[in-house]
Amino acid sequence: MLVITTQDGSHTLFNETLNEFYHSDKGAIQESKHVFVKDGLNYFSQSPIRIFEVGFGTGLNALLTMLEAEKQNLSIYYETIELHPLVIETIKELNYTQQLGYEFCYGPYHTLHLVRWNEEHQINKHFSFKKINSSLLTYTPQPSCFELIYFDAFSPEQQPEMWTKEVFRKMFDALVRNGILVTYCSKVSVQQAMKEAGFTIDKLPGAPGKREMLRAHKK
Ligand SMILES: C[S@@+](CC[C@H](N)C(=O)[O-])C[C@H]1O[C@@H](n2cnc3c(N)ncnc32)[C@H](O)[C@@H]1O
Secondary structure (H helix, E strand, O other): OEEEEOOOOOEEEEEOOOOEEOOOOOOHHHHHHHHHHHOOHHHOOOOOEEEEEEOOOOOHHHHHHHHHHHHOOOOEEEEEEEOOOOOHHHHHOOOHHHHOOOHHHHHHHHHHHHOOOOOOEEEEOOEEEEEEEOOOOOOOOOOOOEEEEEEOOOOOOOOHHHOOHHHHHHHHHHEEEEEEEEEOOOOHHHHHHHHHOOOEEEEEEOOOOOOEEEEEEOO
16 A cells, blocks of 8 residues: 655555545645534534544544544544455554644554454543444444444545445434535535435535535435
8 A cells, every 4th residue: 555645744545456545635634624523523512423434444534533522522432434444554654643743642543443343442531433344335334323424435436336325325324313424525426316315415615625525414
């Protein structure tokens, strides 16, 4: 797996099979903060918050969410699904805790990768964590369970099977009423699939380099 430095100085990975970056090359941390923390997590003014993430990958979204939980004194349950876990040697190459100025989180960040799959772990008093080693295409998250979904699959061009009405229907069912799903992608066919699954859609300004992103609501 190739480690690349994006324009904000933070690393991302390049998947050579899919010819796809794990994050925006304009800035990995910048994008994750914008799409998932600012327009996802910070949409809520009360905790506890239950989050389901599609694509654990480098764990950057999980790390930023854990840090935000501590900063805002939130209580978060974070469940994430990943079909192709990265090896710890790759994770150790990534500069996220250093770029964020949180070197002391180097250990906790690695802990997210090292804990056992498919069981819940209390990482600290704000952050409870479970990672599921499975494909989203065959896994059904618990219905009416989550306030927030981070939908961070590879792009619809490379993985169209992840962006279908059937997958979004599963996401819709996993949310509580008034729950939301956020994603970096704003493609018209994706909006259509979300609407057919029952979502109401807000288009929001995207992270630098992207005109728009989507926040989908279960009303
Ligand atoms: C855009 S990357 C995720 C980035 C990740 N959130 C991060 O912060 O590094 C997409 C992730 O989805 C995973 N993935 C691909 N197909 C999947 C599937 N069918 N089910 C679950 N995860 C899948 C990939 O292995 C990859 O880690």
